[in-house]
Amino acid sequence: xxxxxxxxxxxxxxxxxxxxxxxxxxxxxxxxxxxxxxxxxxxxxxxxxxxxxxxxxxxxxxxxxxxxxxxxxxxxxxxxxxxxxxxxxxxxxxxxxxxxxxxxxxxxxxxxxxxxxxxxxxxxxxxxxxxxxxxxxxxxxxxxxxxxxxxxxxxxxxxxxxxxxxxxxxxxxxxxxxxxxxxxxxxxxxxxxxxxxxxxxxxxxxxxxxxxxxxxxxxxxxxxxxxxxxxxxxxxxxxxxxxxxxxxxxxxxxxxxxxxxxxxxxxxxxxxxxxxxxxxxxxxxxxxxxxxxxxxxxxxxxxxxxxxxxxxxxxxxxxxxxxxxxxxxxxxxxxxxxxxxxxxxxxxxxxxxxxxxxxxxxxxxxxxxxxxxxxxxxxxxxxxxxxxxxxxxxxxxxxxxxxxxxxxxxxxxxxxxxxxxxxxxxxxxxxxxxxxxxxxxxxxxxxxxxxxxxxxxxxxxxxxxxxxxxxxxxxxxxxxxxxxxxxxxxxxxxxxxxxxxxxxxxxxxxxxxxx
Amino acid sequence: xxxxxxxxxxxxxxxxxxxxxxxxxxxxxxxxxxxxxxxxxxxxxxxxxxxxxxxxxxxxxxxxxxxxxxxxxxxxxxxxxxxxxxxxxxxxxxxxxxxxxxxxxxxxxxxxxxxxxxxxxxxxxxxxxxxxxxxxxxxxxxxxxxxxxxxxxxxxxxxxxxxxxxxxxxxxxxxxxxxxxxxxxxxxxxxxxxxxxxxxxxxxxxxxxxxxxxxxxxxxxxxxxxxxxxxxxxxxxxxxxxxxxxxxxxxxxxxxxxxxxxxxxxxxxxxxxxxxxxxxxxxxxxxxxxxxxxxxxxxxxxxxxxxxxxxxxxxxxxxxxxx
Numbered sequence: 001x002x003x004x005x006x007x008x009x010x011x012x013x014x015x016x017x018x019x020x021x022x023x024x025x026x027x028x029x030x031x032x033x034x035x036x037x038x039x040x041x042x043x044x045x046x047x048x049x050x051x052x053x054x055x056x057x058x059x060x061x062x063x064x065x066x067x068x069x070x071x072x073x074x075x076x077x078x079x080x081x082x083x084x085x086x087x088x089x090x091x092x093x094x095x096x097x098x099x100x101x102x103x104x105x106x107x108x109x110x111x112x113x114x115x116x117x118x119x120x121x122x123x124x125x126x127x128x129x130x131x132x133x134x135x136x137x138x139x140x141x142x143x144x145x146x147x148x149x150x151x152x153x154x155x156x157x158x159x160x161x162x163x164x165x166x167x168x169x170x171x172x173x174x175x176x177x178x179x180x181x182x183x184x185x186x187x188x189x190x191x192x193x194x195x196x197x198x199x200x201x202x203x204x205x206x207x208x209x210x211x212x213x214x215x216x217x218x219x220x221x222x223x224x225x226x227x228x229x230x231x232x233x234x235x236x237x238x239x240x241x242x243x244x245x246x247x248x249x250x251x252x253x254x255x256x257x258x259x260x261x262x263x264x265x266x267x268x269x270x271x272x273x274x275x276x277x278x279x280x281x282x283x284x285x286x287x288x289x290x291x292x293x294x295x296x297x298x299x300x301x302x303x304x305x306x307x308x309x310x311x312x313x314x315x316x317x318x319x320x321x322x323x324x325x326x327x328x329x330x331x332x333x334x335x336x337x338x339x340x341x342x343x344x345x346x347x348x349x350x351x352x353x354x355x356x357x358x359x360x361x362x363x364x365x366x367x368x369x370x371x372x373x374x375x376x377x378x379x380x381x382x383x384x385x386x387x388x389x390x391x392x393x394x395x396x397x398x399x400x401x402x403x404x405x406x407x408x409x410x411x412x413x414x415x416x417x418x419x420x421x422x423x424x425x426x427x428x429x430x431x432x433x434x435x436x437x438x439x440x441x442x443x444x445x446x447x448x449x450x451x452x453x454x455x456x457x458x459x460x461x462x463x464x465x466x467x468x469x470x471x472x473x474x475x476x477x478x479x480x481x482x483x484x485x486x487x488x489x490x491x492x493x494x495x496x497x498x499x500x501x502x503x504x505x506x507x508x509x510x511x512x513x514x515x
Numbered sequence: 516x517x518x519x520x521x522x523x524x525x526x527x528x529x530x531x532x533x534x535x536x537x538x539x540x541x542x543x544x545x546x547x548x549x550x551x552x553x554x555x556x557x558x559x560x561x562x563x564x565x566x567x568x569x570x571x572x573x574x575x576x577x578x579x580x581x582x583x584x585x586x587x588x589x590x591x592x593x594x595x596x597x598x599x600x601x602x603x604x605x606x607x608x609x610x611x612x613x614x615x616x617x618x619x620x621x622x623x624x625x626x627x628x629x630x631x632x633x634x635x636x637x638x639x640x641x642x643x644x645x646x647x648x649x650x651x652x653x654x655x656x657x658x659x660x661x662x663x664x665x666x667x668x669x670x671x672x673x674x675x676x677x678x679x680x681x682x683x684x685x686x687x688x689x690x691x692x693x694x695x696x697x698x699x700x701x702x703x704x705x706x707x708x709x710x711x712x713x714x715x716x717x718x719x720x721x722x723x724x725x726x727x728x729x730x731x732x733x734x735x736x737x738x739x740x741x742x743x744x745x746x747x748x749x750x751x752x753x754x755x756x757x758x759x760x761x762x763x764x765x766x767x768x769x770x771x772x773x774x775x776x777x778x779x780x781x782x783x784x785x786x787x788x789x790x791x792x793x794x795x796x797x798x799x800x801x802x803x804x805x806x807x808x809x810x811x812x813x814x815x816x817x818x819x820x821x822x823x824x825x826x827x828x829x830x831x832x833x834x835x836x837x838x
Binding site: 401402453454455456457458459460484485487488489490 | 742744746747789790791792793794795798799830831832833834835836
């Protein structure tokens with residue numbers, strides 16, 4: 001890597017400065033960056049719009065698909081930015097030529113599936129695209145790179161997400177204000193229904209700003225993440241120091257060359273003199289040793305001179321807030337001052353406390369799992385007991401008792417009207433009418449699915465029957481009239497009246513022998 | 516006009532009273548029914564609703580149907596008890612103290628916005644309601660029967676009001692909520708009120724007198740004698756007792772609640788044309804008879820539950836009587 005060709009100054013930066021630099025870099029190289037970006041994204045967008053408008057007549061699915069495909073497009077942006085930063089801005093044609101490689105060899109599948117929701121994807125993307133690592137080394141590399149800057153990368157993603165949404169809604173609001181109110185669809189239905197059933201122009205009004213904001217902001221987001229990656233590598237590999245050293249070395253080489261040229265004649269003379277004086281190799285070695293010693297002696301003075309340079313010579317005081325931590329070393333020394341017995345006692349106490357803490361932690365873990373299991377079991381029980389829905393789909397279960405009567409079919413004779421007539425003939429009018437009423441309620445609840453509840457009075461039963469089984473309501477009204485006169489007014493009901501009701505019962509619910 | 520002697524005659528009279536009131540008071544059938552119920556059972560009504568729904572018109576029309584006296588008291592913060600009940604006045608001609616009777620001496624009294632008056636004045640009226648008599652300067656004067664107080668409360672303006680305490684609310688037989696009329700009812704009401712009328716005066720000329728106060732008293736006696744089966748009585752008591760144990764209700768109704776429930780159920784049975792009370796009568800009148808006698812726990816109020824909603828679920832889960 002030719003660090004000298006980097007178009008950005010390498011120096012220690014904090015995270016936000018690096019992201020800001022990345023965004024500025026993106027803006028600086030906006031023309032090639034956006035040219036390549038739109039050359040890839042717009043055709044895809046056009047194809048998607050065409051497919052969905054022809055297929056479904058609406059384009060609401062285009063935005064989520066474009067959003068999902070962002071990691072694929074981001075590879076193009078990284079390609080352009082990474083070349084631009086070394087002064088090799090690629091042309092659109094070159095980028096398109098590199099596109100297959102950018103899509104096939106950069107772990108795109110992972111980027112579009114489990115990596116899609118990674119909050120620090122802008123930081124990890126350059127590893128996939130530029131370093132070409134795979135498998136375990138790639139994971140280790142990403143882990144190493146993310147170690148100190150992942151929070152900044154996450155925050156960048158969050159900020160960009162909010163920026164996109166704010167810009168989208170602002171733009172949509174602005175456009176919506178320009179639409180005459182008469183053109184808006186009818187109010188009243190739900191928001192989702194209104195959005196899905198909205199005309200095409202309204203869909204365009206809603207989704208085009210979203211697509212525009214998303215596509216315009218994404219390259220800058222990628223550039224921010226890329227510069228964060230460069231910053232992290234600079235920190236890890238000391239690129240700035242290396243670059244400085246290289247520059248120093250180059251300057252030194254140039255000076256040496258100049259000095260070499262000016263003293264070429266002198267050197268030649270010296271060589272001639274040496275040969276003529278028949279000098280020996282040991283003498284040459286001792287000269288080197290002397291030079292080194294001299295250099296070492298001079299070093300202190302040279303360091304002083306270097307330190308007087310404004311770049312190094314001034315003292316600066318930086319203040320920053322840190323958590324106050326008790327120095328461990330001091331504790332050890334303090335503890336070591338204690339007598340051995342006390343020391344061992346303290347150690348055992350600490351060990352005991354540590355063990356108790358671990359026991360509590362284990363207990364908490366186990367308790368947590370037990371609670372989760374209990375909650376799951378409870379949910380399963382409730383679902384099995386009451387079903388998912390309380391309304392449609394859930395089958396009505398009639399109550400066992402209604403208006404004081406047991407209305408379970410098994411508690412009733414097969415021929416209810418026949419049994420009632422039998423009771424009537426034995427002289428028990430009340431029991432006969434009671435049985436007839438009970439049987440009617442039971443049939444209505446179990447056969448007609450009239451949703452009676454246990455608190456229903458006679459009037460409520462009649463109301464429910466009118467609503468759910470209107471054909472039976474006239475008979476029930478007559479039966480109820482008789483029953484109420486007998487039960488609450490203590491009036492006597494004529495046998496012929498009850499017999500007529502029994503006949504009617506057979507007609508309504510079938511069965512029995514018509515006498 | 517002959518006095519009704521059978522429940523059937525009383526029911527017919529009640530039907531005529533309703534029909535006459537309906538000539539000027541359009542819609543709000545439940546409110547009219549409950550007012551009639553209170554009149555027949557000799558109780559008093561607390562009416563809650565926003566202004567302008569025809570409360571005065573209702574009372575005025577009802578008073579005219581049986582030729583009763585009507586008076587209206589607008590409760591204000593400076594209203595004194597003597598302004599309601601009456602006071603003594605020194606007559607210089609006769610050199611004697613004479614009693615000047617207050618507006619409470621009428622068959623139907625509309626106590627408008629009762630919660631605007633201070634507790635002392637409220638208490639004076641409530642005492643009159645309970646005793647049906649007024650004591651002025653040591654002299655006790657009974658009120659002319661039938662006597663019905665229809666007190667109103669405004670549910671939206673609570674500033675500068677004196678809320679009626681629970682003990683005094685308990686003295687009302689029913690608390691009726693009066694809501695806005697339906698579209699058709701309101702259209703009919705506006706059409707009827709605007710035809711050839713000038714000014715804001717409430718006109719009840721269309722209402723004919725179909726009964727006398729004596730007939731009403733006879734009706735009350737017939738209603739009080741209607742048969743209530745033990746199972747129905749037990750049902751009413753079970754409902755009232757359930758309010759004391761129901762989760763969501765902090766203070767349940769007392770025995771007076773059960774008494775009111777059965778009294779009102781008798782009147783409802785009479786209006787329905789029966790000479791006996793059914794559980795349906797009890798259930799139908801349970802909300803107006805109990806809603807002012809209970810108060811919800813704070814948690815239920817925070818959750819947005821209403822008294823009517825809680826009472827509704829209580830009624831739905833209270834077993835109907837085992838006949």
